[in-house]
Amino acid sequence: MKNLSLSKLLSFIGLLLLVQACKSSESGIIAYDPPGRTTETKPLDPHHLRTIGIAETGVWASNEFVASRMNDFYRVEDNLYRVTIAPENAPINWSSWYSFKLWSDTPQTIRLELAYENGYHRYIPKLSTDRIHWTALDTTEFVHDREAGTALLTLDVTPEPIYVSAQEHITSEDVYAWADSLTTLPFVEQSVIGQSHRGRDLVKLVVNATGNPDAPVIVVMGRQHPPEIPGAMAMETFVNTFTSDEPEAMAFRSRYQMIVYPLINPDGVDGGHWRHNFGGVDLNRDWKAFNQPETRAVADDLIGYQERGVFMLYSLDFHSTIYDVYYTSNKDIPTNLPGLTDRWLAGINAILPDYEIREEPSGVVSPVSKNFMYHTFFNNGVTYEVGDATPRPLIRDVARAAAISMIREVMKLDAPELMSNPDWYNADWSSRQ
Ligand SMILES: [Zn+2]
Incomplete structure (x- = not known):
């Protein structure tokens, strides 16, 4: 020293x-x-x-x-x-x-x-x-x-x-245009769940061909942190794979639904922010206190599903950091579908054997979206981090493999909706370290 x-x-x-x-x-x-x-x-x-x-x-x-x-x-x-x-x-x-x-x-x-x-x-x-x-x-x-x-x-x-x-531009206009383009598909519906500090729409996409609004769900979140463009690229490819006409995606849609909150911080994105929303706050630290309208709107919407007993298959929140990494939860933490994260990551590896998967598990206490999902639905989840400088074609390849692997794993499940257990819900956060 x-x-x-x-x-x-x-x-x-x-x-x-x-x-x-x-x-x-x-x-x-x-x-x-x-x-x-x-x-x-x-x-x-x-x-x-x-x-x-x-x-x-x-x-x-x-x-x-x-x-x-x-x-x-x-x-x-x-x-x-x-x-x-x-x-x-x-x-x-x-x-x-x-x-x-x-x-x-x-x-x-x-x-x-x-x-x-x-x-x-x-x-x-x-x-x-x-x-x-x-x-x-x-x-x-x-x-x-x-x-x-x-x-x-x-x-x-x-x-x-x-x-x-610093990175390519994906502004709110770009995300809204992408969301609009998906709604031309008969099984995609778009709605507005609330407004940001500055009155921009917080949009939600529902991908569902089951005819059942309470079908088991995969939740996708994006753009809490404005500069994290590689994460936005991965999210788009991930969702596009689920809405594609590939047979595996069609099979998924006949049984399950996907809910996407693609742009949780539109003000920060359009304001060229480093990290915070227009309230000057890191939204991915507000998933316990809910002081900000953006986190509140998403949480309120999700709690509606929880109250109806909808089964949560998995949740993914897309971000970017200095390297590709999956922030998951410690393996000894009980979840509704034990081992799903391990099987999903192994499936990515089977599709892309040369791609080195980095996983960093941690606890479920901090006030990030992944942990809110866990404490609300008891599900496995990931903070899906893409490297700042990861080659853009690789981002797409990995995100597509991640989508296909997720589809394959959840299609192997036997009637997960019957496994729902209300006792898991509403537990005190501090009781699940
Ligand atoms: Zn982030």
């Missing part, structure tokens, strides 16, 4: 924080959730949408578009510029989303530093001219200064704006 400079120590702590990116604080090396922090609504720091031009050089930067984040832009010296990036409020988990566009009156090459407040550089920069097609910078095309927590990019700027972003 003696030779470790303070900045190196801070970087090391930052790395530990990052490793814990999406994880609950109960089992980690270091807890990033500040002690005593509650999920009551907190003020957001301002993020002004504006276009900033440098008169002497004719270089421009703007954040005037959906899901942007750029707090300031200025020229440091010569061809060196700096963008500063700050979260919606702090303290906050280190999920340092940025997104802005640049252009220049005349073509020129600039150096651009990304500097962060209350965080460090995390995401490999992606470039786009249309916010649809993105190209990740090669690691040789920028310098990530891990000690300073900054990144230095060399960019060619022209009169045509180029978007620079």
